Amino acid sequence: MNTTIHLVYLACAVSFVIGLHWMNAPATARRGNQISAAGMALAILTTVVVLVRDHTVTLGAAVALVIGSAAGGLAGLLTARRVQMTAMPQLVSLFNAVGGGAAALIALGDRTASVFGVLDVAIGGVTFTGSLVAAGKLAGRIPGRPITVPFGRWLSAALTALAAALGVWFVADGGNQWLLGGVTLAALAGGLLLSLPIGGADMPVVISLLNAFTGTAVAMAGFVLDSTPLIIAGGLVGAAGAILTKLMADAMNRPISAIMAGGYGTGDAVAVATGSGSAAVREITADDAAIQLAYASKVVIVPGYGLAAAQAQHEAVALAEALTERGVEVTYAIHPVAGRMPGHMNVLLAEANAPYQQLKDLEESNPEFARTDVALIIGANDVTNPAARRPGNPVSGMPILDVDKARSVIVLKRSLGHGYAGIDNELYSDPKTAMLFADAKAGLGALLSGLHAYAD
Amino acid sequence: MSALLLADVTVFVLALLVGFEVISKVPATLHTPLMSGANAIHGVVLVGVMLLAATVTGIGGYVLLAVAAFCAAMNVAGGYVVTDRMLAMFRSRR
Numbered sequence: 001m002n003t004t005i006h007l008v009y010l011a012c013a014v015s016f017v018i019g020l021h022w023m024n025a026p027a028t029a030r031r032g033n034q035i036s037a038a039g040m041a042l043a044i045l046t047t048v049v050v051l052v053r054d055h056t057v058t059l060g061a062a063v064a065l066v067i068g069s070a071a072g073g074l075a076g077l078l079t080a081r082r083v084q085m086t087a088m089p090q091l092v093s094l095f096n097a098v099g100g101g102a103a104a105l106i107a108l109g110d111r112t113a114s115v116f117g118v119l120d121v122a123i124g125g126v127t128f129t130g131s132l133v134a135a136g137k138l139a140g141r142i143p144g145r146p147i148t149v150p151f152g153r154w155l156s157a158a159l160t161a162l163a164a165a166l167g168v169w170f171v172a173d174g175g176n177q178w179l180l181g182g183v184t185l186a187a188l189a190g191g192l193l194l195s196l197p198i199g200g201a202d203m204p205v206v207i208s209l210l211n212a213f214t215g216t217a218v219a220m221a222g223f224v225l226d227s228t229p230l231i232i233a234g235g236l237v238g239a240a241g242a243i244l245t246k247l248m249a250d251a252m253n254r255p256i257s258a259i260m261a262g263g264y265g266t267g268d269a270v271a272v273a274t275g276s277g278s279a280a281v282r283e284i285t286a287d288d289a290a291i292q293l294a295y296a297s298k299v300v301i302v303p304g305y306g307l308a309a310a311q312a313q314h315e316a317v318a319l320a321e322a323l324t325e326r327g328v329e330v331t332y333a334i335h336p337v338a339g340r341m342p343g344h345m346n347v348l349l350a351e352a353n354a355p356y357q358q359l360k361d362l363e364e365s366n367p368e369f370a371r372t373d374v375a376l377i378i379g380a381n382d383v384t385n386p387a388a389r390r391p392g393n394p395v396s397g398m399p400i401l402d403v404d405k406a407r408s409v410i411v412l413k414r415s416l417g418h419g420y421a422g423i424d425n426e427l428y429s430d431p432k433t434a435m436l437f438a439d440a441k442a443g444l445g446a447l448l449s450g451l452h453a454y455a456d
Numbered sequence: 457m458s459a460l461l462l463a464d465v466t467v468f469v470l471a472l473l474v475g476f477e478v479i480s481k482v483p484a485t486l487h488t489p490l491m492s493g494a495n496a497i498h499g500v501v502l503v504g505v506m507l508l509a510a511t512v513t514g515i516g517g518y519v520l521l522a523v524a525a526f527c528a529a530m531n532v533a534g535g536y537v538v539t540d541r542m543l544a545m546f547r548s549r550r
Contacts, residue, residue, distance in 0.1 A: 239475025
């Protein structure tokens with residue numbers, strides 16, 4: 001019986017590995033997640049069998065377990081199904097927080113004193129508060145700008161030393177739960193210090209890093225309980241999450257160390273009209289912009305965070321369809337980090353049924369701008385800033401979309417407010433750029449009605 | 457180091473190596489879903505919480521267990537569903 005259970009757990013671990021591997025490519029990604037989910041269901045079911053067979057669970061514990069899991073499962077299911085596509089990143093962060101919290105609670109509930117328990121509590125605690133802050137920043141409950149804590153670095157170092165000292169004492173002392181509680185408090189405070197100083201733009205990378213942390217905490221919980229599935233799945237996610245964090249940081253052209261140091265960027269580019277440079281900017285009405293689009297032969301739409309925030313993906317696709325019907329060649333140029341998270345924009349546009357062939361990535365789009373009549377930028381900022389080509393500013397070296405190579409540029413944006421990088425976009429003062437100041441949804445609606453009024 | 461612990465450490469190190477290798481060149485489009493999918497996998501912590509149920513006693517232990525079970529179940533159920541919703545979008549692109 002024990003052999004069978006071990007082999008079943010092994011099969012579950014294999015399904016996690018295959019699942020993750022299949023998620024590397026769009027064609028197999030969904031199946032990958034499903035096979036991983038099947039493995040997870042099997043692992044949980046097997047554990048139920050083990051518990052029932054062993055008869056070691058008291059009635060009280062069984063009731064607590066069933067009620068807790070049912071309520072948590074239901075809460076997770078409902079929020080995951082109801083959440084808007086735009087709010088998914090913060091939900092992932094929330095799920096990551098509770099995962100880390102659960103891992104920490106395992107070590108707190110288990111009474112054996114081991115170094116793994118200390119590590120579990122420390123890493124899980126940091127992940128719990130760190131991910132909650134990250135989710136709060138993305139949801140706008142906590143200001144997205146970097147919040148620097150006075151002497152934050154010294155405080156972090158002191159907390160680390162305190163946690164290490166208490167941890168050593170806990171192991172040497174043979175399991176005084178108060179000491180482990182002290183480690184927990186230090187870790188919870190450490191999580192706050194980790195995420196608060198980091199700007200909203202870098203949150204995806206932070207969430208990915210904390211995701212890897214949770215994996216490691218779960219593996220430590222596996223050591224505490226001597227449970228192979230936890231060790232394997234935890235180690236797997238810890239390592240895969242670390243690689244993914246690196247890939248994400250590379251896509252944003254930002255070293256992880258710089259991100260973790262914090263203090264970068266202004267966070268959410270909330271509409272604040274800045275006076276600087278506005279005199280040199282040319283404004284355009286929606287009707288004029290619509291006419292310009294209608295008589296173009298090639299239009300490239302550049303969606304950005306503003307489109308995601310206004311949830312204007314359906315309006316953008318409707319405009320593209322109306323233009324296509326008139327014989328205009330329309331494509332979308334999608335920057336790797338456009339929107340809230342890498343890949344976010346593809347998901348939003350696909351949801352609005354934008355044809356797959358029209359979605360072009362950075363490498364495909366850039367050569368096209370030279371023969372583009374109008375580049376229509378919807379709520380994107382830093383990813384179009386020509387300043388990135390020069391050294392010496394916050395966006396230097398970031399790959400950008402060469403929209404300034406197009407014959408004309410229309411920027412649909414709420415204000416001249418700054419993007420994440422917190423600098424002026426030189427594109428806006430370019431003579432061939434016209435600014436259409438509006439919320440993405442309202443602006444696209446106005447363009448559509450302008451199209452029908454003047455160009456039909 | 458006991459034989460049991462030695463076996464656990466071996467498994468852990470090998471799992472880390474597999475984790476490093478299993479993620480290769482991923483298109484940026486899949487970064488978010490992949491992170492979400494990995495997030496769901498560490499929901500296996502629910503198995504750990506279930507095993508913990510065999511050792512806890514007393515009202516304090518039961519409360520801790522219920523909270524841990526709530527958190528872990530939320531992680532695993534929500535994680536897989538939200539990942540599936542993200543990935544379902546890729547189907548409609550064709």
